[in-house]
Amino acid sequence: MRSFRVAYAIARKDLLSEWRSREMVPALAQFVVLALVIANFGFQIDSRNAPAIAPGVLWLALVFAGLVAFGRAFTAEREQHTLEAVMMTGAPPTAVFMGKALGAAALLVLCEAVLLPALTLFFGTPFSPELVIAVLLATVGMSALGCIFAAMVAQLRARELLLPLLTIPLWIPFIVAGGQAVQVAMGAGGELDKALWLLVDFDILFLVLTSLAARFVLDD
């Protein structure tokens, strides 16, 4: 019970500080729109090839926006040494980690709230509940993994360099299954259920693994 309270408090603190500064969300939204602009000129997108290209653009934009979001998740904590203070309160490391992951995931969801409509608006691809479910399911596991490595690299040199190298390989399962789900949701053939259940499995597995690892990454 206490763990839930700690996680909630940490996530609330992160979101409140974002609400007061309003730095990350506008920047991420702009970043996502810019990614769509680049995709448009890179691929020469028209109404015929859009359904084939849009899923790829979605995941590229989401992965890189995610890296930016998670890369920033521990910046303030590091600069002000607040993470040490939080750990000294005796709060369970897993709960602190979950709180941080929840806060970062919320930012990523806000970013998706811009990305998905923008994709429909600019590329004319269908916007469906299946699409939203697939992206949200992938966000759960991706946030857990992104956050554990963000916590790790925050304590290292060359952190901007190392975060993508560690995170992207572990995100690949989510991109494979999520990519398949989004392709089906945008009109390609295939089994949507299988891809979605696979995403659920990955979420459970990596939530368990990251909560176990949190102790070793945060508690130094």
Added chain:
Amino acid sequence: MTRNRYNLAAAGAVALMLLAAGAIFLYAPTDALQGPVQRIFYLHVSSAIAAFACFFVVLVGGVLYLWKENLAADRIARASALVGLVFTTVTLVMGMEWAKPIWGVYWTWDARLTSTLVLWIIYAGYLLVRRLATPGRQAARFAAVVGIFGFADVPIVYGSVSWWRTIHPGPVVLNDALPPAMLATFLFTMFCTLTLAAVMVVIRYRIETLQDTMPIAEVVPSGAVSATNA
């Protein structure tokens, strides 16, 4: 005395690899369909198995370190990660050499190729974490976490990609599809490659131990130090 033993082990491993080369090129029959290209198979599969064995040691070493804070476990994980990365590189390069004449392309996004590439990237990241973290407890802990996640990730990448597409040949050895002379060559090559990997890990372990426990001046002969400084 100890130095002699390491030299002997290294020489033995090299001799075994030369014998394996002899078996591959002189003893094993030429494949009826693929021709001489098929000879890549022996070392390709052997080094893949050696690489997986190394990464399994990294996993076990990482778990042992996190559990017991055992420094030797961490050093053996460190040594195995490097050797495993070398064998993964060999596997990838030889696989591409084989794929070009047989499949017509060097690379395809098949489950095995993708997961092997991801494996390579993850353990390259593992070595980077080791380099960038503060040496000691932090480096060992973080690397152990990366090693454990990496080992969990690779079968998943394999599984998730193979849901949708795969063209890599199946496990011919287990399916009893090899003629006896080829099977003998393969088993011998695998034995030699695993021995080579083990010897490399042992030597690397020795280097890691020396680096951890001795001041630099005692590890590196004084001539070598001044040479690198100059």
